Amino acid sequence: MTETADIVVIGGGIIGSSVVYQLAQLLDPSTRIVLCDRGPIAGATSSSCMGHLMVTPGNAQEYALTKTSVDLWRGLHEQLGGFDYNPTGALYLAESEEDIEMVPVLHQQFLDQGDQAEILDQKQLRDLEPGLAHDIPGALFYAGDGVVLPMLAAGAMLRGAQQRNPNVVVRPNCAVTGFQRDGDRIAAVVTEKSVIQTNTVVNACGVWTPGIGEMLGQPRVPIYPRAGNLAITGHHVSPIRTQLLEISYLRFAHAASDVDPTQTDRDAGGHAVNMQPQTNGGCLIGSTRQFRGMSKQVNRELLKRSLLRAHRYVPGVAQAPIIRSWVGLRPYSIDNHPLIGPWDPVPGFWIAAGHEGLGISMAPITGLLIAQQIAGITPSIDPTPYLPGRFAL
Amino acid sequence: MSGADLTQLDTVLEADVGIVGAGPGGMAAAARLAAAGVRVVVLDEGQRAGGQIYRQLPVGMHNHGVVQEPPSHDDGHNLIQSFEGHAKDGGEIELVRGATVWDAQPGRLWFEHDGVSRLLRCGHIVLAPGAYDRCIPFPGWTLPGVVTAGALQVMVRGFGVVPGKRALVVGSGPLLLPTVTSLLGAGVEVVAALEASSRMRALRAVPAVAFHAARRREAMWYMKQLWRNSVKLQWGWTVFACEGDGRVERAIIGKVDAHGRPRKGTERTIECDVVGAGFGLVPSIEVGMRLGADTHMLPVRGGHCLVVDGEQRTAVATVFAVGETCGIGGAEVASAEGELAAAAILRELRGTTVASAVVSRARAERRAADSMLGAFAPLPGLHDLARPDTIVCRCEDITRLRAQEAAAMHGDSMRAIKIGCRAGMGPCQARICGPSLQAMATGVNACAMDVPVVQVPLKPVSSETILTAPQ
Numbered sequence: 001m002t003e004t005a006d007i008v009v010i011g012g013g014i015i016g017s018s019v020v021y022q023l024a025q026l027l028d029p030s031t032r033i034v035l036c037d038r039g040p041i042a043g044a045t046s047s048s049c050m051g052h053l054m055v056t057p058g059n060a061q062e063y064a065l066t067k068t069s070v071d072l073w074r075g076l077h078e079q080l081g082g083f084d085y086n087p088t089g090a091l092y093l094a095e096s097e098e099d100i101e102m103v104p105v106l107h108q109q110f111l112d113q114g115d116q117a118e119i120l121d122q123k124q125l126r127d128l129e130p131g132l133a134h135d136i137p138g139a140l141f142y143a144g145d146g147v148v149l150p151m152l153a154a155g156a157m158l159r160g161a162q163q164r165n166p167n168v169v170v171r172p173n174c175a176v177t178g179f180q181r182d183g184d185r186i187a188a189v190v191t192e193k194s195v196i197q198t199n200t201v202v203n204a205c206g207v208w209t210p211g212i213g214e215m216l217g218q219p220r221v222p223i224y225p226r227a228g229n230l231a232i233t234g235h236h237v238s239p240i241r242t243q244l245l246e247i248s249y250l251r252f253a254h255a256a257s258d259v260d261p262t263q264t265d266r267d268a269g270g271h272a273v274n275m276q277p278q279t280n281g282g283c284l285i286g287s288t289r290q291f292r293g294m295s296k297q298v299n300r301e302l303l304k305r306s307l308l309r310a311h312r313y314v315p316g317v318a319q320a321p322i323i324r325s326w327v328g329l330r331p332y333s334i335d336n337h338p339l340i341g342p343w344d345p346v347p348g349f350w351i352a353a354g355h356e357g358l359g360i361s362m363a364p365i366t367g368l369l370i371a372q373q374i375a376g377i378t379p380s381i382d383p384t385p386y387l388p389g390r391f392a393l
Numbered sequence: 394m395s396g397a398d399l400t401q402l403d404t405v406l407e408a409d410v411g412i413v414g415a416g417p418g419g420m421a422a423a424a425r426l427a428a429a430g431v432r433v434v435v436l437d438e439g440q441r442a443g444g445q446i447y448r449q450l451p452v453g454m455h456n457h458g459v460v461q462e463p464p465s466h467d468d469g470h471n472l473i474q475s476f477e478g479h480a481k482d483g484g485e486i487e488l489v490r491g492a493t494v495w496d497a498q499p500g501r502l503w504f505e506h507d508g509v510s511r512l513l514r515c516g517h518i519v520l521a522p523g524a525y526d527r528c529i530p531f532p533g534w535t536l537p538g539v540v541t542a543g544a545l546q547v548m549v550r551g552f553g554v555v556p557g558k559r560a561l562v563v564g565s566g567p568l569l570l571p572t573v574t575s576l577l578g579a580g581v582e583v584v585a586a587l588e589a590s591s592r593m594r595a596l597r598a599v600p601a602v603a604f605h606a607a608r609r610r611e612a613m614w615y616m617k618q619l620w621r622n623s624v625k626l627q628w629g630w631t632v633f634a635c636e637g638d639g640r641v642e643r644a645i646i647g648k649v650d651a652h653g654r655p656r657k658g659t660e661r662t663i664e665c666d667v668v669g670a671g672f673g674l675v676p677s678i679e680v681g682m683r684l685g686a687d688t689h690m691l692p693v694r695g696g697h698c699l700v701v702d703g704e705q706r707t708a709v710a711t712v713f714a715v716g717e718t719c720g721i722g723g724a725e726v727a728s729a730e731g732e733l734a735a736a737a738i739l740r741e742l743r744g745t746t747v748a749s750a751v752v753s754r755a756r757a758e759r760r761a762a763d764s765m766l767g768a769f770a771p772l773p774g775l776h777d778l779a780r781p782d783t784i785v786c787r788c789e790d791i792t793r794l795r796a797q798e799a800a801a802m803h804g805d806s807m808r809a810i811k812i813g814c815r816a817g818m819g820p821c822q823a824r825i826c827g828p829s830l831q832a833m834a835t836g837v838n839a840c841a842m843d844v845p846v847v848q849v850p851l852k853p854v855s856s857e858t859i860l861t862a863p864q
């Protein structure tokens with residue numbers, strides 16, 4: 001079967017879904033947009049992760065990206081709803097000396113961005129989160145963060161897109177297998193189910209993004225899988241109300257790794273605990289980081305280490321039943337910044353990928369930047385730092 | 394002995410053979426191995442040996458009323474006796490009661506026991522974890538008082554609880570009969586017993602029963618019990634809905650067509666305070682899958698089953714599987730297969746031969762069960778009972794409509810439905826809703842179900858248990 005589309009989006013994770021949603025908002029409702037995923041919608045990393053909407057104040061550029069995006073999430077909640085949006089705020093916890101020193105630093109970073117955060121004493125801490133241990137030496141509360149259930153959010157965005165534009169087509173279980181070219185340009189996307197003639201393609205395939213570029217004869221963009229173990233408790237047992245994380249998380253997760261991601265047998269892995277209340281009263285416990293290829297086997301040793309840290313901060317969680325553990329693969333880009341924008345060597349080919357551990361937080365702004373650039377509208381924030389061209393040599 | 398040694402002793406067990414499940418399959422394997430002097434440790438979640446069918450009351454508890462037991466239970470009692478004989482102090486069998494196996498590797502079974510994280514190290518493993526009840530959602534099935542046949546069995550036989558005064562029994566397959574007699578034995582009036590299969594369809598089971606002496610005797614016994622208590626088995630009928638204020642007070646029943654679809658205009662209301670629903674069983678395969686066994690889809694045997702060779706060996710050389718985990722077949726199949734697995738293990742450990750009679754008995758029991766259960770394979774039309782607003786996933790409170798919407802957007806696989814609405818993500822991990830969910834959300838027959846994905850822990854355990862797991 002042959003069909004035509006104005007735009008084909010490949011990959012129906014949180015990023016692809018957001019791209020489709022924002023395209024449907026900005027382009028005329030007659031625009032035919034086809035989203036293809038080789039598996040279920042949101043069936044890969046976007047359903048194996050946590051849903052912390054995180055504002056990172058490390059520098060103005062990062063802050064602009066994450067803050068704008070988390071604000072957009074609030075708007076999506078108001079317009080679409082249905083994805084367990086919960087404006088919990090985030091509680092950063094510190095135990096080691098090195099971590100305690102980070103508390104005022106992080107506080108100052110929020111202030112420097114014109115935002116606010118609170119350093120809490122023991123009493124304030126316990127009032128906010130009664131389930132915490134009574135001897136946590138350092139804590140900072142930031143009210144601007146929140147939590148969503150990412151896979152429901154992807155579905156909500158796609159339903160929202162179809163409501164605004166009836167020509168949005170969503171195709172799960174439809175893998176992209178190749179392309180047809182017309183000189184430099186793309187002429188068609190070849191899928192398992194049809195050939196879709198189009199000149200505009202967005203590659204939003206998470207950790208599989210480099211493989212799609214290869215189908216076009218392009219070099220592999222430097223995105224590598226970085227595994228994370230998670231565990232979830234039963235319902236109605238969560239002893240916490242806020243999104244909790246060890247402050248060392250910032251140091252360890254949001255800096256470019258000093259481990260070579262291609263050496264998949266060398267990375268001993270690391271962890272900083274991250275605990276998230278779920279709407280059904282469960283508690284999601286993460287998270288670890290390790291480069292070890294595409295394996296989705298739970299690393300019990302690493303998982304144990306994050307459970308231990310969880311017990312340290314929230315003793316009540318020790319007796320909570322764990323109902324499942326699993327692994328998700330973060331799309332880590334080598335310079336730790338996502339790739340958002342056109343891939344210049346192939347006109348009409350766009351990339352939206354490589355968000356590592358912040359893809360849920362950054363999904364709305366990513367979709368918006370792609371849609372604005374495709375629609376020829378001035379982008380809401382400066383897109384330059386994220387242009388994939390930095391890897392097109 | 395130092396403290397450290399003591400804890401080691403406490404938490405790590407050693408055995409030649411480790412067995413999961415103390416139902417007929419596990420007990421038969423254990424008894425035979427023990428008789429040959431092999432040291433066996435049996436892990437079971439329950440408090441007494443017996444498994445589903447020969448479930449025993451906790452020690453010291455007595456039944457209300459008179460427990461009426463079919464002739465096959467003589468075999469069961471013999472099996473339990475022989476098993477418990479070996480399980481006495483100093484015997485070859487150690488039965489660990491209340492042990493939940495939550496992770497497994499060839500030669501290693503991790504389990505939670507009285508809140509303690511323990512490990513069994515063993516040479517061979519025999520899996521006999523049995524089956525789960527198949528749930529068919531219908532309006533009102535989540536009301537208190539509506540229970541599965543398996544849960545009724547646990548209540549009545551396992552805890553001596555009298556669940557109510559007037560019971561309606563519905564479902565399909567041979568399990569209906571013991572459910573009725575268990576209730577009668579507890580002094581409950583059974584107001585009706587509804588078998589969804591038509592009498593015509595059920596006739597297919599006749600040869601398998603008529604030419605199998607034990608089954609024939611069993612069937613006659615059940616028929617006599619029903620007749621004596623004036624309980625009529627109504628073929629081609631089922632429950633359409635249950636209603637009541639806070640718990641079940643009445644049921645709407647009616648006729649179904651050959652595919653199990655409800656027939657409009659046949660509805661009748663019946664007063665009752667208990668509804669036992671037994672629409673068959675689904676093999677429990679997660680421990681086997683975790684160990685690396687292969688699975689295959691066998692609709693007659695209830696869904697995805699572990700694949701075993703002619704001597705019950707899985708794809709993993711040291712792991713054997715018997716009974717319902719290889720497909721629903723009943724207690725005789727389970728015990729025959731348990732003996733066969735034990736014989737095959739004994740050949741390896743003791744150099745004895747596997748008697749051909751043991752092999753042929755296991756084969757014959759399995760063949761007979763397959764041909765009998767063919768008459769009661771799940772009827773796809775029963776999935777039409779659930780309305781759009783009927784809850785299909787109890788853990789997450791998901792309605793049929795939401796599951797359908799999830800399938801429409803995310804894809805028609807079991808995983809896609811889960812991801813799209815959370816159905817099956819709760820504590821039961823789709824063990825209850827899974828077999829029906831995909832069929833209801835997509836309109837495809839239940840038997841087209843995806844292979845489930847298994848993750849650790851295989852059953853919910855505390856995080857303390859995971860943390861302190863011995864290596």
Ligand SMILES: Cc1cc2nc3c(=O)[nH]c(=O)nc-3n(C[C@H](O)[C@H](O)[C@H](O)COP(=O)(O)OP(=O)(O)OC[C@H]3O[C@@H](n4cnc5c(N)ncnc54)[C@H](O)[C@@H]3O)c2cc1C
Nearest residue numbers: 011013015038045046049052176206228328358359360361
């Ligand atoms: C343990 C863990 C915890 C995390 N916690 C958070 C958090 O709290 N907050 C946060 O913001 N982020 C978090 N993240 C990060 C976030 O999950 C990811 O950044 C995000 O999900 C990536 O989304 P994606 O759409 O790029 O990728 P994916 O969700 O993987 O989507 C890519 C899609 O492409 C499809 N695809 C691949 N090849 C093809 C093909 N040939 N044809 C068609 N389709 C194809 C795949 O099937 C897949 O569905 C976490 C990640 C992990 C692993």
Ligand SMILES: Cc1cc2nc3c(=O)[nH]c(=O)nc-3n(C[C@H](O)[C@H](O)[C@H](O)COP(=O)(O)OP(=O)(O)OC[C@H]3O[C@@H](n4cnc5c(N)ncnc54)[C@H](O)[C@@H]3O)c2cc1C
Nearest residue numbers: 414416417418438444445446494522523716717723724727
């Ligand atoms: C209500 C009801 C009535 C029945 N009536 C009959 C009948 O009349 N005739 C007949 O032939 N069959 C009947 N059956 C079927 C019968 O129960 C099975 O055929 C038989 O028990 C199968 O034996 P098994 O050894 O395979 O499993 P089971 O007897 O089910 O034993 C499995 C055991 O494994 C344990 N277990 C499972 N998973 C784990 C784990 N992870 N960790 C630790 N322990 C675990 C369970 O606690 C259970 O005790 C009935 C079943 C039910 C539910």
